[in-house]
Amino acid sequence: MTTEPDTTADLARLQELLQGDDVQPAIDLLDGMHPADQADVFEALDEDDQPKMLALLSGEGIAHLLGHLEDEQRRSVVEQMPRATLARVLDASDYDIAVDILRAIPPAEAVMTLSQMRTAAEVTPLLGHADESAGGLMTRGYIAVHRDMTAGEAIDFLRATKPAAEEAYYLYVLDAANHLQGVVNLRQLIVSDPETRLEDVMEPEPIAVAVETDQEEAANLMQHYRLRSLPVVDEEGVLSGVITSDDIIDVIQDEATEDMYYMAGLPGDDSLHAPLQVSARKRIPWLLVNLVTSFMAGGIVALFEGTIEKAAALAVFMPIIAAQSGNAGIQTVTIVVRGIALREMEADDAWRALRKEMALGVFRGVLFGVLVGGAAYLWQGEWAWGAVVGGAMLLNMVVAGLLGTLIPITLRALKLDPAIASGILLASITDILGFLMLLGFGALAISQLT
């Protein structure tokens, strides 16, 4: 029984064996490991040891390993591989992995590699599809049968051909022109009378997507209908491939990561293990944008320098108002961005969400307006302090609720990702407006404050 995958012991043992001369124990160790664990061990090895480990694996072994490596590691392994070896490895790979790898190498190199591959005919058509589309995600490793076959004939066909398809539970039923007619699963096939024709047991008109469908939409559909695999068809309804549930899990994780990153002003492809220079290059741009907005907030404060000189205690409430409304707004932005991502928000829900978040903004505004304004009154002993600080707090909370809803909805209406920098944008605007209201009210009431 396995719980958390733990490859620490295997890693240590392999490192030791790679130092020795006898390769057989290392080969035996790797043979006993799942490719997913081999990938973990490989990624933890020194750069010197990685080629040694590859040398111990068969072409098929490397193919399985590549299927589980992170993109960056995969690229560096492929770069160092002679073309003939790569062709042999890709022949042994799942088609969708082979396509991903061919896409990542220079086009001329990809063509030369393809020309040496046995599976070129299956892989080439897949190369034409956009990486993040259903066509880019699908595999051609499925089993197709003709609608006129009987259940018994289909079973005989499977016995005779022993297909090693990636998606082997569903049989896809086609007509003579390869149009998708229906789906039948192996269980139905087995329990049916062998004389029954497939078209009588198949589920007709199965849910399917077009090759150009965005991968997120395909993932959403599979999740919505709880599908284990999703056929992909071209514009004429000809079956082009099949998306399997393990690919969808990757898409879902990637989309969630992307949303979290976008909200924090990070591009989708930074990561914990990215090299320092790469991370620096990816993280600086948004901070520069943020520098502009924070200079704008500073500029508002500069406008009121005279007011602050007279009533320096106003500066004390600046961070309180900024932090409270920033955080309240981030709560709202997060709820709305995630709601959109999980498809909980239809068009007519936008108005309902806006009303709710506005109401919540007023509620939070009154609560924190009273608390923060009350603190200002108690500290300074003047009603005017309570009114200036509490009023700015209240209004900025309402602004936070409004913007927290409007920013992601607007980004979506502009066909942008609703998560893109929405957190940073919101905090900038609540800073700017918060200071404007606090210091503006303070300037108006300055005679009462001092």
Place this chain on the structure above:
Amino acid sequence: MTTEPDTTADLARLQELLQGDDVQPAIDLLDGMHPADQADVFEALDEDDQPKMLALLSGEGIAHLLGHLEDEQRRSVVEQMPRATLARVLDASDYDIAVDILRAIPPAEAVMTLSQMRTAAEVTPLLGHADESAGGLMTRGYIAVHRDMTAGEAIDFLRATKPAAEEAYYLYVLDAANHLQGVVNLRQLIVSDPETRLEDVMEPEPIAVAVETDQEEAANLMQHYRLRSLPVVDEEGVLSGVITSDDIIDVIQDEATEDMYYMAGLPGDDSLHAPLQVSARKRIPWLLVNLVTSFMAGGIVALFEGTIEKAAALAVFMPIIAAQSGNAGIQTVTIVVRGIALREMEADDAWRALRKEMALGVFRGVLFGVLVGGAAYLWQGEWAWGAVVGGAMLLNMVVAGLLGTLIPITLRALKLDPAIASGILLASITDILGFLMLLGFGALAISQLT
């Protein structure tokens, strides 16, 4: 071919039909819809129309509908159902759905309902497991066969019993005491010689988890090994149930949502459509915590009121330093929290990540220290302004990199979720330390600044 599920037309048609007297067209409409779409329509109906729609569905139809409803909606449907009806509906539900529903109603009610269920024997053992454990996630809808059977006998067994199991692609091979011995899939079964014994074709020692395993760990394992289903065994190795890939997708989405929410200071169970009072109750507590930390930041500023009176321009740089280091820190926190969630961070990676984020902090610190300090110098025409502002900016950026890594790592070491309020905590501390450094340096150099 379907793309995005769109139920707007179905909803409008159903609303219209529910007003009329003739129920048959409404029944036909519902019959033609996928239960996932029925659930979308149901959730969009008025409270008056919802019972009318339920009345049109069979027990089995309601069971399918319940399987696709959000928790809250499901609860309200179940509450209004007579006990005998509920028992009939649960009999038609997948076991894991039935268990979820029985868990959500009062225990006495659950026992009475169980006593009227035909499937009580299958469902009862599942009730003992924690909701978020493998035992709480698994279904008992799998097919078990004895290891001494031959492939042909297994096929005959399937033909004779026609099991409608939820997980029907894999057969689980058991010994006489129900210990899990191996797994064989239907494809292997079909292509094998009918005389072969199952123990010769099965995959022995399949990856499995214990019933008490956390659901996130089970999801991680299925993702790591790209499994379509995962057997769950008790402490003696007896097969207790099976987790299927559609359940795992829900777990993955829920965990991602929870992390995003936690980072924004939201409890995991708020949502876009939660009632206003519920959302208010859930969102206020963290804002109150944040009020304390923002008063601390304000308190730091209050300590330096005299300094600000003399050099009010310092207040201009407060929001700039707070926003820049807050955002830089949020980038780091997000990368680390997500890296931990995706299991990219092993124990010895923590130190590597810390070094990288510190180096990045120094780099960002120097860059923005020069930019912001330079702006201060140009504006005020005094080197001291550049040194005070630039120095505070530089140091606070380093602090942001350090805390952005340490806060989630520390939360994890304390066995808390690394995401919990890590964003809010970070922004509070960078605010406090940023003001302390800016105003502290300003107080020390006050004679140079004015």
